[in-house]
Amino acid sequence: MPSSTMNGWSHGTLNALIPLSKHLLNELNSTGYIQVDETRIRVQDGERQNCTHLGYMWYYYSPEQKIVVVNYEQNRGWEGPATILKGYTGYIQTDGYEVYNSIAKANQEIIHLGCMAHFRRYFENALDNYKEKAGYILKQIQMLYDLERSFKDENAIFEYRLAVRKEMAQPVLKQIHATIQEYALTTTPKSTLGKAITYGLNNWTAIEKYISNGRLEIDNNLIENKIRPIALGRKNFIFIGSHEAAQRIAAIYTIMGTCKAHEVNPSDYLEWLLPKINEAKIIELHLFTPTAYKKLSLDS
DSSP: OOHHHHHHHHHHHHHHHHHHHHHHHHHHTTSSEEEEEEEEEEEEOTTSTTOEEEEEEEEEEETTTTEEEEEEESSSSSHHHHHHTTTOOEEEEOOSOHHHHHHHHHOTTEEEEOOHHHHHHHHHHHTTTOHHHHHHHHHHHHHHHHHHHHHHHHTOOHHHHHHHIIIIIHHHHHHHHHHHHHHHTTSOTTSHHHHHHHHHHHHHHHHHGGGGOTTSOSSOHHHHHHHHHHHHHHHHHSSBSOHHHHHHHHHHHHHHHHHHHTTOOHHHHHHHHHHHHTTOOGGGGGGGSHHHHHHHHHHO
16 A cells, blocks of 8 residues: 555544644643743754654643643744633743743743753752752752642642641741842852752742642643653654654644543544544534543443
8 A cells, every 4th residue: 555545544533633632732722830841852944855844742741630732843942832821811830931921921921830850850950069058948848748748649639738738838948049149159150069059030920829729739740751751752752754744743742642531541532533523613623622521431
């Protein structure tokens, strides 16, 4: 069978999923709390022979509704996520990449949260050369994570998490902030400890903001877990054939990522979805999401 025929089937299938992926974006933008991250991907450049272009897959995830949306952009600039988040109201949680700060400043309806895990990594990198100082900060951060783990063990409700964070996490955060301010007086900026301090001071308002609402996570590790399939893909397919193909792949990563988040078998879901999706009207797309499929499966 000619490869062109099989490629045509694949293109047709993926194109049929694009409207559903756009619907999932609309659902995502109504959740009020999104984690965002991006990762690079090599894409074959049709304008330059034997060359690839460094593009980016931007991941958006709702920890509460468990919706994954992936969008391909040809660069790492602010335009792509700014378009996706246009009109969005609520929290976004990210690392310290400046693009996210710019988006939050441009849209007053967005509240920007930082990531404690990224803050911690900087001090882990400084541990070899600054064992005492970096070790102290890491112990303080561990206290915050121990508290978060206790919430999960007890299935704590948001109101309880908020109250306990105010009582127990807030003093620890104040101590961390005061300590890195003290460290900054005697630490060179280019050292590993200096870089950790600079990151913390520059992003502190966003990093500590998670304690203001019991629904928020301490870090954006959940979105980083959703990006892992892309890393595996880079090893397997090396590069994507075109920018158009990258957009189609983003749609399938959206569907499959949402399936995985809901513990839905992707093969079973696609077998159920594909005979129906071409006949679905726009106003009916909510009936064909992985969330809807899981509810049908549980009800049957």
